Amino acid sequence: MAEKTFVKEHDELYREAKVSNDHATVTSHYYSVMSTVIDEYFNGNFHFVPPNRAGLKLDEALSDLHHRIGECLELSEGKTCIDIGCGIGGVINDLEGTGAEITGITIAPNEVEIGNTNFQKSGIYPRCQLVEGDCHKMPFPDASKDTAYAIYALKYFVNLTPILNEIARVLKPGGRFVIYDLVKTNKYDETNEEHRSIIEGFEYACGMPSIHYRDEMVEVAKNAGLKLVESVDLSEETGFPYYYCFTSSPTFMWLAQSPVIKGLIKVAQALHILPQGFHKFNETFLSGTVLKIVEGGKRGILAGSEILVFEKV
Numbered sequence: 001m002a003e004k005t006f007v008k009e010h011d012e013l014y015r016e017a018k019v020s021n022d023h024a025t026v027t028s029h030y031y032s033v034m035s036t037v038i039d040e041y042f043n044g045n046f047h048f049v050p051p052n053r054a055g056l057k058l059d060e061a062l063s064d065l066h067h068r069i070g071e072c073l074e075l076s077e078g079k080t081c082i083d084i085g086c087g088i089g090g091v092i093n094d095l096e097g098t099g100a101e102i103t104g105i106t107i108a109p110n111e112v113e114i115g116n117t118n119f120q121k122s123g124i125y126p127r128c129q130l131v132e133g134d135c136h137k138m139p140f141p142d143a144s145k146d147t148a149y150a151i152y153a154l155k156y157f158v159n160l161t162p163i164l165n166e167i168a169r170v171l172k173p174g175g176r177f178v179i180y181d182l183v184k185t186n187k188y189d190e191t192n193e194e195h196r197s198i199i200e201g202f203e204y205a206c207g208m209p210s211i212h213y214r215d216e217m218v219e220v221a222k223n224a225g226l227k228l229v230e231s232v233d234l235s236e237e238t239g240f241p242y243y244y245c246f247t248s249s250p251t252f253m254w255l256a257q258s259p260v261i262k263g264l265i266k267v268a269q270a271l272h273i274l275p276q277g278f279h280k281f282n283e284t285f286l287s288g289t290v291l292k293i294v295e296g297g298k299r300g301i302l303a304g305s306e307i308l309v310f311e312k313v
Helices: 002-020 024-042 058-073 090-098 109-122 160-170 193-206 214-223 234-238 250-257 259-270 278-298
Strands: 080-084 101-106 128-132 145-151 171-180 226-233 306-312
Touching (some): 024 109, 058 306, 090 109, 101 109, 109 128, 160 171, 160 214, 160 226, 171 214, 193 278, 214 306
Parallel strands (some): 080 101, 101 128
């Protein structure tokens, strides 16, 4: 019943968001349930990265990515940093060894509770902590932070201008900011029905507004006073796609798209072995999301492996 209720509520909230142009409520609703799934299966980090060698586990590849971002930001003891859209703080766990003071900000109160509890247990709180808040109006003074990063987070904002202006506001002059996100490429054709099905289906599942283009992010950042000083596409560097964590396992991909598995789920649901609504929940939020991420990447209309480094002018 929970899955059926979640799908119904998500659908209603998403339709409201498309009218109001404010996706905060539907995004928060999505993560109120999916943050637990993400923590269980993705170590709290629902973002992707090409591994630097074949066979590397996802958590190892993500850790490499996070440390790479820490190096780009030149994090060290005494430095301050903001994690935009921090989830439950998985990235912070990887970066806390730099000695930097890292504060994550999220709109989801359950993520704050989970993350701070974990930080307290590991002894890094309050140097590393999560706060509930709106990234459009962060609880930090002007020019108070050395660095910031947004990993697969900006895609949740309809308009990038207010959030990038806010990041520029809280950064000190010369402060560094890293964007690592899932973006549409110039190959995306909004008149192509299959392209739209992939992109819009993914946006719906995650409660997101229209995914931004890479060049759009760079231009808006520039207008906010954030100059692009470095970029590296890890897919080009490693030779692996950003969605490698899925396609590296033929068994996983078969399970995600097999008609046999879908049929078994329907039978299990009819027999009340699985809860009512689980089939649609899986088709939309679990296997369906994975398949859209992979298909978008294979068609070249989605990209998600470029590190963009900015400095506040």
